[in-house]
Amino acid sequence: MGTRGEIYIRSPSCTIELWRHFDSYAEYMVPYFKGFAAYAAWCASGQTHLLTYPEDLAAMVVAYDYECTLAAILSFDLKYAVKRPDARPRGRIDDFEWVWILDIPEEVTIANFSERENIVWVVRGYVWKAGDSEEMRAAIRERRDGDLKKYLKKKVEFRIEPKAAGGGCRICGYPGPLMALKDPPICAYCLLKIVRRDDFIRSEVERAIKVAPLISSPE
Numbered sequence: 001m002g003t004r005g006e007i008y009i010r011s012p013s014c015t016i017e018l019w020r021h022f023d024s025y026a027e028y029m030v031p032y033f034k035g036f037a038a039y040a041a042w043c044a045s046g047q048t049h050l051l052t053y054p055e056d057l058a059a060m061v062v063a064y065d066y067e068c069t070l071a072a073i074l075s076f077d078l079k080y081a082v083k084r085p086d087a088r089p090r091g092r093i094d095d096f097e098w099v100w101i102l103d104i105p106e107e108v109t110i111a112n113f114s115e116r117e118n119i120v121w122v123v124r125g126y127v128w129k130a131g132d133s134e135e136m137r138a139a140i141r142e143r144r145d146g147d148l149k150k151y152l153k154k155k156v157e158f159r160i161e162p163k164a165a166g167g168g169c170r171i172c173g174y175p176g177p178l179m180a181l182k183d184p185p186i187c188a189y190c191l192l193k194i195v196r197r198d199d200f201i202r203s204e205v206e207r208a209i210k211v212a213p214l215i216s217s218p219e
């Protein structure tokens with residue numbers, strides 16, 4: 001059993017709904033959103049207005065989620081051996097214990113984003129109480145947050161500025177979960193670029209392939 005949760009990424013004009021199967025409780029999700037904020041800033045790479053569009057952020061959440069999975073696989077943590085992102089579009093599924101709302105107070109356009117100093121997200125995490133989940137979803141979409149008390153019990157609220165937090169990859173600044181080396185911090189992408197250019201490492205890989213057991217193909 002996982003701890004299932006819904007994530008609403010909401011701006012004044014649009015709400016995108018995601019769902020996750022595992023670890024939707026606050027102890028996991030608070031650092032997850034903070035890590036995601038630095039990752040999203042890196043993804044946006046100067047196109048700061050993207051950090052105010054729910055569609056773009058929802059795609060980045062799924063990508064971040066998959067990178068968290070890949071990082072677990074690369075560290076041989078079998079607890080997270082599933083080979084797919086856990087966060088996904090919600091669709092018809094109606095099974096959750098937690099609800100998360102990532103609120104973007106104001107959408108920023110290319111025309112006005114240079115006037116904006118900081119983008120701030122407000123994140124709220126709630127535990128499901130009781131009631132009609134479709135009515136709850138309508139209240140979220142229609143921004144009737146006062147009505148949510150009927151359905152949800154608020155557990156946490158915090159603000160994040162999506163921007164580079166420092167301590168990312170020494171070469172490209174990547175701040176996500178796929179760090180290949182800690183000291184100096186180098187991401188898996190930069191390590192792969194280096195490895196692909198190196199004849200010695202290429203010959204070592206070819207040697208490793210010769211002695212590797214074959215992957216059995218399905219009948």
Ligand SMILES: [Zn+2]
Pocket residue numbers: 169170171172173174186187188189190191
């Ligand atoms: Zn890098």
